[in-house]
Amino acid sequence: MSSIKYIAERTGVSITTVSKALNNYPDVSEETKRKIREVAEECGYTPNMAARNLALGKSNIIGLVLSEIRETDSNGNIIFRILIGAKNYCAEKDFELLIISTDIKKQRSKTLVQLCKERQISGVIMYGLKPGDPYFEEITKAELPCIAVDIKLKGRHLATVTTDNVAAVKEVIRQLHDKGHRNIALINGLKEVDVSQYRELGYRTAMQELGIEVKDAYIKYADYYEELACEKTKELLNANPEITAIFCASDLMALGAMRAVQGMGKRVPEEVALVGFDGIQLSDYSNPRLTTVVQDFKGMGRAAAEKLIKMLSGENVNEVDYVPYHFRIRESI
Amino acid sequence: MSSIKYIAERTGVSITTVSKALNNYPDVSEETKRKIREVAEECGYTPNMAARNLALGKSNIIGLVLSEIRETDSNGNIIFRILIGAKNYCAEKDFELLIISTDIKKQRSKTLVQLCKERQISGVIMYGLKPGDPYFEEITKAELPCIAVDIKLKGRHLATVTTDNVAAVKEVIRQLHDKGHRNIALINGLKEVDVSQYRELGYRTAMQELGIEVKDAYIKYADYYEELACEKTKELLNANPEITAIFCASDLMALGAMRAVQGMGKRVPEEVALVGFDGIQLSDYSNPRLTTVVQDFKGMGRAAAEKLIKMLSGENVNEVDYVPYHFRIRESI
DNA sequence: CTGTTAGCGCGTTCAC
DNA sequence: GTGAACGCGCTAACAG
Numbered sequence: 127m128s129s130i131k132y133i134a135e136r137t138g139v140s141i142t143t144v145s146k147a148l149n150n151y152p153d154v155s156e157e158t159k160r161k162i163r164e165v166a167e168e169c170g171y172t173p174n175m176a177a178r179n180l181a182l183g184k185s186n187i188i189g190l191v192l193s194e195i196r197e198t199d200s201n202g203n204i205i206f207r208i209l210i211g212a213k214n215y216c217a218e219k220d221f222e223l224l225i226i227s228t229d230i231k232k233q234r235s236k237t238l239v240q241l242c243k244e245r246q247i248s249g250v251i252m253y254g255l256k257p258g259d260p261y262f263e264e265i266t267k268a269e270l271p272c273i274a275v276d277i278k279l280k281g282r283h284l285a286t287v288t289t290d291n292v293a294a295v296k297e298v299i300r301q302l303h304d305k306g307h308r309n310i311a312l313i314n315g316l317k318e319v320d321v322s323q324y325r326e327l328g329y330r331t332a333m334q335e336l337g338i339e340v341k342d343a344y345i346k347y348a349d350y351y352e353e354l355a356c357e358k359t360k361e362l363l364n365a366n367p368e369i370t371a372i373f374c375a376s377d378l379m380a381l382g383a384m385r386a387v388q389g390m391g392k393r394v395p396e397e398v399a400l401v402g403f404d405g406i407q408l409s410d411y412s413n414p415r416l417t418t419v420v421q422d423f424k425g426m427g428r429a430a431a432e433k434l435i436k437m438l439s440g441e442n443v444n445e446v447d448y449v450p451y452h453f454r455i456r457e458s459i
Numbered sequence: 460m461s462s463i464k465y466i467a468e469r470t471g472v473s474i475t476t477v478s479k480a481l482n483n484y485p486d487v488s489e490e491t492k493r494k495i496r497e498v499a500e501e502c503g504y505t506p507n508m509a510a511r512n513l514a515l516g517k518s519n520i521i522g523l524v525l526s527e528i529r530e531t532d533s534n535g536n537i538i539f540r541i542l543i544g545a546k547n548y549c550a551e552k553d554f555e556l557l558i559i560s561t562d563i564k565k566q567r568s569k570t571l572v573q574l575c576k577e578r579q580i581s582g583v584i585m586y587g588l589k590p591g592d593p594y595f596e597e598i599t600k601a602e603l604p605c606i607a608v609d610i611k612l613k614g615r616h617l618a619t620v621t622t623d624n625v626a627a628v629k630e631v632i633r634q635l636h637d638k639g640h641r642n643i644a645l646i647n648g649l650k651e652v653d654v655s656q657y658r659e660l661g662y663r664t665a666m667q668e669l670g671i672e673v674k675d676a677y678i679k680y681a682d683y684y685e686e687l688a689c690e691k692t693k694e695l696l697n698a699n700p701e702i703t704a705i706f707c708a709s710d711l712m713a714l715g716a717m718r719a720v721q722g723m724g725k726r727v728p729e730e731v732a733l734v735g736f737d738g739i740q741l742s743d744y745s746n747p748r749l750t751t752v753v754q755d756f757k758g759m760g761r762a763a764a765e766k767l768i769k770m771l772s773g774e775n776v777n778e779v780d781y782v783p784y785h786f787r788i789r790e791s792i
Numbered sequence: 793c794t795g796t797t798a799g800c801g802c803g804t805t806c807a808c
Numbered sequence: 809g810t811g812a813a814c815g816c817g818c819t820a821a822c823a824g
Contacts (some may be wrong), residue, residue, distance in 0.1 A: 129802085130801070130802065131801075131802090139810075141812095142803085142804085142810075142811055143810060143811070144805095145801095146803090146809095153809060153810085155809060158810090170573065172573045173801085173802080174576075174577070174800090174802070175577050175578055176508075176512045176513045176579055177513050177800070177802045177816090178803075179512055180509045180800090180801080180815095180818090181802045181803045181816055182803070195543055202536065202539045202540070202543075203535065203536060205539070206536070206538070206539040207535070210528055210535075210559075214560075224555065224557070225556070225558075240503070240505045243505040244506060244508050246507070246508065311629065355797080407740075408744055411714070411741055412744070450531060462817055462818085463818070472794075472795085473794065474795090475796080476793090476795075478817095478819060479794090479819090482819085487794080487796090488793060504816080509818095510800090510816070510819090511817075511818055512819035513799095513801065513816090514799080514820085515818085566819095615809075618814075633793050776817045
């Protein structure tokens, strides 16, 4: 009801002038600007985004594309932090953040690009999608600006925000080496996931640099499942009792490993040292508390939003940006 | 670019007819409908929501109003589940869910109603706001349709979705009584919060019904903080060593209490039994695992969205709806 | 059954 | 400095 038209009438000027004044154009006298703003204030005027977006042909909306969310998962915690980071930055820049979850129903009927066009979404942040997911494949071919979190993408309209996984894992392995460990195993996540590959690379590189032979028998994949990590750890320790330290590519897997180790009657860290990755809340509550690489998920969300908004405004952005991590050493090593 | 206008030209009919066909109006011949849909498909046509909303003067957008979010908090987990529940329902009904967080900066400059008008938001779900928060006060006076989660509000455009806290706590106390406990203490959350009051009411009612005198010394407030709960528990047990069971109004406080009990060299549950509330992930990982009232946060989010959308479409809705909880009994009692 | 006209609220030429 | 006129994409009332 309280549109610029209404304000125009009430002020006795034209709609155009009101629009210009409210957008602080230089070609309106200070006097009329003052008057118009005053009246706008009085009326509790609020611009209508839909109309503005329509007129401008664009909008300040970006999307956060998530794969199907298992809300019970501790994964949710990570997603939430990314969400909050991105959301906060958007709020500062007067952007809107819309969650786009690959709902099964919608996936069949609408492509990501369609979804975005409908809602005037000019770019997206992507997290948790894997090669093979329809939206993932689409984004590499489409022209939709996209910042991926933890996935390396190449293309003019694509960029990445991530943790320097290789450096982080190298630091972990070096630390374990410093503590005297030589037989260090790796429980990795899903092989196909980008970050898993980088974490394994960090493991292999560090071992080589330290002059330790990498044994394939020391590497297991538990696909980021706690239960699976528990089983794999038992296999690992039964087959290779000389192992004194295990690096797990996620905290949840490390907790599974801890359960296995303790279940076998061995002590952490005296007999087997454990290190996780992520820095989720649970890592604070295990006994002993978990040594882990703390990722700054909120920072990654923020960085992703920042990067996307820059990209949308035509600025050049780096192909990859690393968000600082923090190696938190505690009682599990 | 591919608007209904374009489709109209390419099909040789008028814009109106295209609009009607695409919206499946009855007064367009099947033949032309078919033709138009075909062309629309070809062009990869996608309706422009902004334009539609503008023309319709309304929109299918609802907001999720949250108080300032401490992303480190396990509170985040709860919020996230509510969010997912609401989001999923919205997706089914072709509604959009927008997060509105009471950012400090925005709070001074814009009222909630303004924020909503700007974005064409027709109603909101509210969680985590307390009496005294500006947005909270505003909602009770404004006319914005609002479903509050865990807060009882009265008004034509207001309704509530919550857990039946009184019933749940009564069940807890009765269970403890069945196990032989008579000296049962309560560590409650922030006194001002609605749910705290209901949980205390449940406690008091159950005790009375069981013929046990309620001692004020047995009731402490730890404001939902883990650390504070730890301290209060120590005070409680030192002053009243006869206490054999403590019900905490949140899992996080129960974990604090557990730390206190175990830190005092007492065993859970043999010497002190503990029960929490919420059913957060951490409750699965404590040792012993926590007995708790599992709230269905996702269900509450979903119920809130459903209720709001019904309200918006003019249906009558109950003043309060209870979402079923589940009393999960484990080793801590 | 189909098309014409008008309008949603706002931004932007281009005259005055 | 100011305003009239037009268009963004779509829907609704009315006329044919």
